[in-house]
Amino acid sequence: xxxxxxxxxxxVSLAATLPMLAGALALGIPAAHAADAPARDTLAGTKPAWAxxxxxxxATSDGAQVSxxxxxxxxxxxxxxxxxxxxxxxSSPVYGKYLSAKQAQARFGATKAQVAAVKSWLTxxxxxxxxxxxxxxxxxxxxxxxxxxxxxxxxxxxxxxKTYRAPSKTASAPESLNGxxxxxxxxxxxxxxxxxxxxxxxxxxxxxxxxxxxxxxGSNTATTLPDAYGTKIPYAVKGYTxxxxxxxxxxxxxxxxxxxxxxxxxxxxPTIAFDAATYAKKHGDAAYTSGxxxxxxxxxxxxxxxxxxDASGWYGEETLDVEAVHAVAPAAQITYVGAASxxxxxxxxxxxxxxxxxxxxxxxxxxGDIEANQTPDLAAAYDQVFQFGAVEGIGFYxxxxxxxxxxxxxxxxxxxxxxxxxxxxAVGGTxxxxxxxxxxxxxxGWGTEKAALSADGKSWxxxxxxxxxxxxxxxxxxxxxxxxxKGVVPDALAKANSAAGNRVVPDIAAIADPNTGxxxxxxxxxPDGSEQYSEYRIGGTxxxSPVxxxxxxxxxxxxxxKAIGFANPSIYAKYGSKVYHDVTDNPTGSGLAxxxxxxxxxxxxxxxxxxxxxxxxKDSSLKAVKGYDDVTGVGTPTGxxxxxxxxx
Numbered sequence: 001x002x003x004x005x006x007x008x009x010x011x012v013s014l015a016a017t018l019p020m021l022a023g024a025l026a027l028g029i030p031a032a033h034a035a036d037a038p039a040r041d042t043l044a045g046t047k048p049a050w051a052x053x054x055x056x057x058x059a060t061s062d063g064a065q066v067s068x069x070x071x072x073x074x075x076x077x078x079x080x081x082x083x084x085x086x087x088x089x090x091s092s093p094v095y096g097k098y099l100s101a102k103q104a105q106a107r108f109g110a111t112k113a114q115v116a117a118v119k120s121w122l123t124x125x126x127x128x129x130x131x132x133x134x135x136x137x138x139x140x141x142x143x144x145x146x147x148x149x150x151x152x153x154x155x156x157x158x159x160x161x162k163t164y165r166a167p168s169k170t171a172s173a174p175e176s177l178n179g180x181x182x183x184x185x186x187x188x189x190x191x192x193x194x195x196x197x198x199x200x201x202x203x204x205x206x207x208x209x210x211x212x213x214x215x216x217x218g219s220n221t222a223t224t225l226p227d228a229y230g231t232k233i234p235y236a237v238k239g240y241t242x243x244x245x246x247x248x249x250x251x252x253x254x255x256x257x258x259x260x261x262x263x264x265x266x267x268x269x270p271t272i273a274f275d276a277a278t279y280a281k282k283h284g285d286a287a288y289t290s291g292x293x294x295x296x297x298x299x300x301x302x303x304x305x306x307x308x309x310d311a312s313g314w315y316g317e318e319t320l321d322v323e324a325v326h327a328v329a330p331a332a333q334i335t336y337v338g339a340a341s342x343x344x345x346x347x348x349x350x351x352x353x354x355x356x357x358x359x360x361x362x363x364x365x366x367x368g369d370i371e372a373n374q375t376p377d378l379a380a381a382y383d384q385v386f387q388f389g390a391v392e393g394i395g396f397y398x399x400x401x402x403x404x405x406x407x408x409x410x411x412x413x414x415x416x417x418x419x420x421x422x423x424x425x426a427v428g429g430t431x432x433x434x435x436x437x438x439x440x441x442x443x444x445g446w447g448t449e450k451a452a453l454s455a456d457g458k459s460w461x462x463x464x465x466x467x468x469x470x471x472x473x474x475x476x477x478x479x480x481x482x483x484x485x486k487g488v489v490p491d492a493l494a495k496a497n498s499a500a501g502n503r504v505v506p507d508i509a510a511i512a513d514p515n516t517g518x519x520x521x522x523x524x525x526x527p528d529g530s531e532q533y534s535e536y537r538i539g540g541t542x543x544x545s546p547v548x549x550x551x552x553x554x555x556x557x558x559x560x561x562k563a564i565g566f567a568n569p570s571i572y573a574k575y576g577s578k579v580y581h582d583v584t585d586n587p588t589g590s591g592l593a594x595x596x597x598x599x600x601x602x603x604x605x606x607x608x609x610x611x612x613x614x615x616x617x618k619d620s621s622l623k624a625v626k627g628y629d630d631v632t633g634v635g636t637p638t639g640x641x642x643x644x645x646x647x648x
Contacts, residue, residue, distance in 0.1 A: 040151050040172035043183050045376020047152075050159045051166035051188070057156040060165045062144040066154070068127075068186035069136040069345060070118060071381045072110035073179055080108040084390035084423070085483075088566040090573050098393035098563060101358040108391070109134055114180040121174055125149035135352050135385070150184060164190040182384060183377040185345065192344040192378060193309065194367040196265065196317040196542060206524035209537050210597045210609055213238035217433035217441060217516065222595040226459050228613050229591030236594045236614070239519025239537035240434060241283045242327025245511065247438035249328070249551050250639030255286070256329030256553035258561050262360035263322060263546065264350045265367060267304070268297050268338040269315035271523040272322060278533055279323050279521035286330035293322065296353060298340040309342035319522045320538055321366055321546045327518075328550035335359050342367070344378050348385065351396070355388045361556060361563040363389070364549035365418070366399045366542035370410055371476060374417040379478070386423035386566075393563035396424040397549045399541035400506040401472025404447060404620030408467055413621070415474045415505045422482040425567050426505040427545045428632050429471035429512020430583055430624075431592070431616040442587040445631035446471040446513040446539075447619025453611040460613050464593070470619035471512055471541055472505065473630035479503035484572045489628050507568055509583065509632035510547040514539030515594050515614045518547075527603060551637050555645040564645065571634060579644045580635030585617035585624045592616040 074080060086094035099107065118137050119129050126145030131138040143154050143165075150171035156163050166188035173181040185192075214220040218234045225233070240248075269275070272295070277288055304311035318336060325334055337353055339346040347367070354363055386396055401416035403409040419426035429446035451465030474496075481494050481501030494501040511518065517539035524534050556564050564570065574580070586592065593615045601607040617624065624631040 039175040041175050041177070041179065041181070043150075043171045043173060043181060043377070045380065046150075046171035046184055046187060047167045047169055048188050048190070048375050050190075051155070051157045051168065055157040055159065056168070057158060057163060060143050060154040060156055062142060064143045064165070065140065066143055066146040066186065067138070067140045068146065068184055069138050070122065070184050071136045071182040071384065072114060072118065073182040074108045074110050075114070076108050077179075077182065080384070080387050080391065083108075084387040084566065087393070088390050089569045096393070096562065096565070098565060099391050101356055101392055104388055104391045105134060108388070110180065114177075117177055118180055121177060122149055133352065134356055135381070146187065150187065152187075154187065159190055164188060166190070183380045185377045185381060188375070192373070192375070193342045194266075194344065194347055194369050195342065196314055196367045205602065206526045206534065207536050207602050208534060208599060208604070209238070210599045210605065211235075211238075212597065216244070216438075217435055219436070225453070225595050225611070228460065228463065228593040228615070231590070233593045233595050233613065236515045236596045237517075237537070239517055239535070240432070240511070241519055242285050242330070243283070244434045244438050245328050245518070245547060248432060248434050248440045249510065249547070249637045250642055251328065251551075251554055252639070252642060254554040254557050254642055256332030256550065256557055259329070259362065259553040259556045260333045260335065260360040261325050261329065261549055261553050262335045262337055262354050262363045263318070263325065264337050264339065264347065264354070264363065264365050265314050265317045265321065266309055266339045266342040266347065267301055267311045267314045268295055268336065269318045272318055272336070275319055275522050275533060276322050276326065279535075280326060282521065283327070283519070285327055288326070293334045293336070295336045295338060296359065297338045298346075298349075301340050302346070303341040303343060314342070316520075316522055316538075317366055317542060320518070320520050320542060321364055323520055324518060324543055324546040325364065325550045325553075328547055329553040332550065332553040333360075348381055351382075351385045355385055355392065355394060358392055358394065361394055361565070362549050362552050363394060363396045364546045365396060366540075366545045368398060368401060368416040368419055370406055371414045371417045371420055371478060372410070372412065374420075374478070376478070379417070379421070382418050383421055383423050386421060390423060390566035393565040395552065395565055395567045397427055397545050397552070398424050399545040400426045400428045402469050402540045402542070403472060404467065404470035405474050405622050406472070407620060413474060415476050416472045419472070419505050420476045420479050420503055422479055422503050423566065425507050425548070425571065426633070427541055427548045428473055428506030428509035429541045429544045430509050430632055430636060431513035431516045432511040433516065443581055443583045443636055444587060444592060444617035445583060445585050445619050445622070445624025445629070447585075447617060447622070447631070448513065448515060449615040449618040451613050463613065464615040464618065465613070467618065467620055469514070470622065471509065471544075471631050473622050474505060475630070476503040476505065482568070484569045488572050488575050488634070493630055504630055506630070506633040508548060508571055508634055509636050510544040510551070512539050512541045512544040513616065515596060515616070518543050551642065554642045558642050558646040574644060575628065575634045579638055579641040581638050582626060582635045583624050583632040584626060585619075
């Protein structure tokens, strides 16, 4: 990025020189040479929004240690974005003309000379280079060296109840590097981590559903429980299986054969192979062939403690993602790429592995964070990986979140990230009704309100109750409206935060409501210390993302195996056609709810049962309405969606 600051020239007035000298001294530049200081390029977004003058607690100790990554802009950053856009646009003559990973690197990646120049600059400032990848140069050193390298002072700032280090002004790089630096991360040390979106605990504490259940929507009516919305309601389903989801979303005879799907999460479940094989056998899914499920894992894991990333809590996420993809696309190749931790740097490394090795054409990601926690430096690093993916024909799918508009969770209306990136497909969520004979009945936008059964069992307390969870969505505050959303997303949403328009989430949707969820099988640790394979119903947009990824695998097979790549331009080009269910919150016009019975201790009935009513289609302030909406995007796939990709 080019600096707007003019180069320092000889002959300036004393009045102009004095403040410049003061600034130079603050950065450790000798006064005698301050006027000769080389010009620098600012690295936009490296000073976080929370590092305000009011929050400033003074300079960080010079001896404190810094670990940073200097991301490389490559030889043609503008060309990378342009090619990524053109290769993904069905109306472009370049559409579908993807490059190999080697070709993409040769055309857009950093040159050896750029890497050498960046390393030289960093080491000359006193930093130690600890690693070099295609995407970044990692360094460590003390604060004094980091300040010298990046042209800024590091101060301590309060952020909420804690104090973190951050640049006191935007960082910069020498102009002599000719724009080789995209951004730098790590100058602030606030936690940059993601969480998974599923609604149930990991294997550290076993979870089981109590009955009664419905085997399909409406099969078992709760006749002894109070009415809701003027009628008796069904018990929640035990959990849909692949056969039901394939029927609901129009899989037909397609299986995903020949298509490669990758999944990223943090860590890796030690029982995934056993659990996935057991689940497939129990529910009639095709058995895994040799090598069909493989894992690409780091050498070491970090931040594993419960108060950090809670490693075991991610095992259920991987299990859900793998089993959902296989259930819907049983012949697809699945590669699980585990990150060393839930920190953004490690998750970025996992995404980078997929792009650098072109490990798959479709990538499902059921993790994220709130937009307020995303800093522009990290956003730039993520977007670059997504753009390289688009150039290679790789599409990234991200769950939109499980807290609706996030107000109940954070007090502020906002979307989740990286789902807010204009270069990924954000997947929203629905409540799904699959009836007898695996027939699709209807969907609502996923949003749940819960009311408990009264003590006398004759009514629901404070019906319909309080909001518990719902599909994430809304309007970004930081990402501009992408071209593919214009003309489809209503101005009331696109321009909610600025007259120029912003990115709106999600793009497409699928089943997510845990009350109409998916049955998953996982080895869990029970109270007696035993480890047992067990099954439970699960939901969240953590389910929606792998389901849509699997549907895209079916579509790619229908397309003759030709990669779909970054799918959003194609998804929006089909808007308004019969390939989507236009999902609304109240499809039957009478209000919808299910009865749910849970174990009080999450395992068995020894501590009693909890009975509640869960109202459907009640997603915080977000509404699923006719046309595009910020709960379900353009809608969910119909029976014609997969077939619409078939080459004719």
